[in-house]
Amino acid sequence: MNPSGSVLLEAQDITKNFAGTKALAGARLTLNAGEVHALLGANGAGKSTLSRVISGHVRRDGGTISYKGRPLDLKSPREALDVGIAMVMQETSLAPDLSVLENIFLPRLGQPGWLSRAAMRRDAAAILSELGQDHGLTLDVEVRELSAAQRQLVEIAKALALESELIIFDEPTASLSPGEVERLFEIITRLKASNRAIVFVSHRLEEVFAITDVITVMREGRTVAASVETRSLSQTDLIRLMVGRELGAIYAEPAEAEAARGAPVLSVRSLKSPPLVRDVSFDLHAGEILGLGGLVGAGRSETVEAIFGLRPRAGGTLTLAGKPFAPRRPAEAIRAGIGLVAEDRRSQSIVPDLSVKENLLLAHLGRHRGFGLGYGRLQTKIDELLARLELPAHRLMDDSLLNFSGGMQQKIIIARWLLLEPKVLILDEPTKGVDIGTRSSIYAILRDIAAAGTAVIVISSEFEELLGLCHRIIVMSDGASIADVPSALLDEEKLTLLAAPRSSMERNQRLLDALASEHRGAAFWAIVDDDRVFCLNAVTANAEADPAFHAGSTPRFGETRIGAALAARAQGFVRDPESGLSSLVVEVKSPRGHDLGAIGLVLGPGREPPPAEAIRDAIVEQFRSTV
Known part of the structure; x- marks a missing residue:
């Protein structure tokens, strides 16, 4: 292990083009042993591309990288793992048909020699215990059965099992609850104490100030601030470096929903959808932003999936606009006026073989009846939405939405539902993996549509987001709704304790x-x-x-x-x-x-x-x- 403070990796003038688009244009990064280094920037700034170059997932077009004082030219992630560089991916790279145990030790399965399954189980149990998941994750369950947040925890466990000298965490906390984030930070602190170099990529600025020592900021593929001490910057300084301008307060004071005193748009009573939804009840009113708060495994995503017709219901009643509502499939929910922005945009929201415009109009096709596609009459509304979301109109003709940054992908997915002018819009982790500027614009849009009468449900593992955005919060634990509290009465501490799993x-x-x-x-x-x-x-x-x-x-x-x-x-x-x-x-x-x-x-x-x-x-x- 390298002595603390010594240079472990140095990247200079890194360039990378994708189909004529410059993803990196002279990026640089210096990483020292025993240091937690934040790599920041707006969506599309090049953070993930630079991380993937360093970890062997992408070959650079130009520039130099040295590791432990020697030139480094990685051709694959396996070579990176062999020299001691690992990456926890933002979009998880797990094998869905393998178990949690097999995924944690996936890099070992490709190596020659005999493996002790008993030793692997013992080591995996110890790692999950460190993450506070000794009861939350079962080693023998297939990864395809896990939620997005649970898959992220397995991805983190996989990186910890490698005991690498340089670990890149790309948005590791995007799906984690505050308690899980705190446990991850304790692990990162221990890794730092053992003289490992940690790269921390995050859009949550409060986490950056809490855990990192130095910050490098990227903008439009270039490094605009390199290895600046975290303590020397304010949040305003950091935002200005990231977006090139100042932003107003990201959370406006949520106005009291006028319609909240009237009849609810959506009523949920004693909803059951085993095994994760046991007893959920709440009312949602027009013009209201309602939060579902809880920890991973509380049943939040599964609850809205049951409401949307994605998951069978075993009990309870739903009422929409005063009438009984029992969707058996999503198309029925869409036609009734409900939209859902799912948590995992890669697997649940994006069709890679369709163009950006076709992805945008996907929900319209689900509701449309009759001959033709009906695209023509939506053009004016599309143009208005693109301007509102600050999306370039010419990018609609791109072949794949996967060419967009995470923030732009999320804007297109939200716009997909806004085109339909739904009565109820449900958003599951709406700002997961998006930068501070995109987050601010998404919040503004949600406040605007709520003010116009749309009823909004927001699920977020980031309690600050729920408290800053929502009028009320339904607290969930172990598949049941346990509290209905105005957000003005709560803070993160109260919400964390209210959401603690009753099973624990x-x-x-x-x-x-x-x-x-x-x-x-x-x-x-x-x-x-x-x-x-x-x-x-x-x-x-x-x-x-x-x-x-x-x-x-x-x-x-x-x-x-x-x-x-x-x-x-x-x-x-x-x-x-x-x-x-x-x-x-x-x-x-x-x-x-x-x-x-x-x-x-x-x-x-x-x-x-x-x-x-x-x-x-x-x-x-x-x-x-x-x-």
């Missing part, structure tokens, strides 16, 4: 059960804010001690039966003068010092409280071991 709370559940049972009262886990309680879990063993809130509810202190205790946050029991209930509220933290809310014990009227100190100490000690 078994020991915490036992703690609440034991408290409630032993003291013949009620116990709860909640976030206690200025004047509101956000209940994460609650157990009532004695109805007389019911605090008047339950898991997922967010009442003000005065709306509960223990408002005095919630407001006081005292060290001992506090008796509420109105209800007569005595309550102990104990703030708890994780072993790393993160605030995890509070555990409460409520006793019925007339019960003499036991000594508070012993209960407090037991709660703090036991709760630390449950998270």
Whole structure:
């Protein structure tokens, strides 16, 4: 392993053309051992192309690369792996018919010699445990059965199994929840400490400032800022370098949806679609942007797929515009006025053999009936949309949408549905893998169509996005909707705790059960804010001690039966003068010092409280071991 700070790789004046288009035009990059290096730029800037050149996926047309002081001319990804360079791809490069285990060790399967499957299982289990997926991913399941987010985790695990000296992470967090991102950052920090060089490609600027040491910025295939210390830049400086201009606030304050007080456009009641959707209910109103928040595996994507007719429903009811709605296939949903921008645009939204214009008009064909294609009458609307999305009209005639950057692909896919003027537009990870400028324009479009009366559902693993864009958030966990909260009442911390999988709370559940049972009262886990309680879990063993809130509810202190205790946050029991209930509220933290809310014990009227100190100490000690 190279000493920390030494130059591991140096790329100079790299050029690359694709069918006459300059993807790289004099790009340069210097990577040091023991350093996390951000590679940034708008969509189409050349970040992914340069990464693919360095990792052997693409042959450069010009320029030089040296690795460990020697010239490097890679002809394949296998050669890159052999010298210690690995890449975690933005669009996963997994074998769908192989298992998770076989994909993690895919590079080893091509090497001569005998492999121990038992050793592979042991190593894979250790890697998944590091990623917090020891229960979330099954080693024997085929990759084709996984969601996009789960495939991304397998891609990361595959790179970690190689123990390479240089690892390129291309948008590794695009589908990950905040908790999974934090675990990945811990791994990156350990890799850095072992003197590996890490390239971190991301459009999430807050992540760049949190994890990287230096930044290189690309624009239009060129390097415009090389190896600048991250701490020397502000977010405004960075955006200006990336897009060549300043942007306004990326999140406008979401206006209150006027129609939200009227009848809902879409009502979902007790929706079931096994195995991942168990019990989902919510209402969606015209002019409203509604978020579905949760962690990977919560059932968010599967819920909207069931609504759209992509997934069979086993129970529950749907109502659209006041009428029963039960689509058996997507064409029925499209004709009823529902559009879906799917999470995985490569496999779910793009038809590679069709031109850009044909991809744009794909949803129109699904709804169109009668002779001909009906393209002519849409031309004016197409021209307006292209101008609104800042898409060059002449690119509509390109042979393949895959020639476009990720951001331009996403704009075309969104425009596909806007052409139909849907009643309900559902977007699953709408800004996955797109730059800050494209993200800003997508947000503006969604706010505009909502203001014009379209009802919008947004699924995002980026909680900041949900909070900044949506009016309300339906929190999902383990296939069920567990909370319906106005976004103005939430922050990332509250949303993360609300979304925590209930299946991972078994020991915490036992703690609440034991408290409630032993003291013949009620116990709860909640976030206690200025004047509101956000209940994460609650157990009532004695109805007389019911605090008047339950898991997922967010009442003000005065709306509960223990408002005095919630407001006081005292060290001992506090008796509420109105209800007569005595309550102990104990703030708890994780072993790393993160605030995890509070555990409460409520006793019925007339019960003499036991000594508070012993209960407090037991709660703090036991709760630390449950998270």
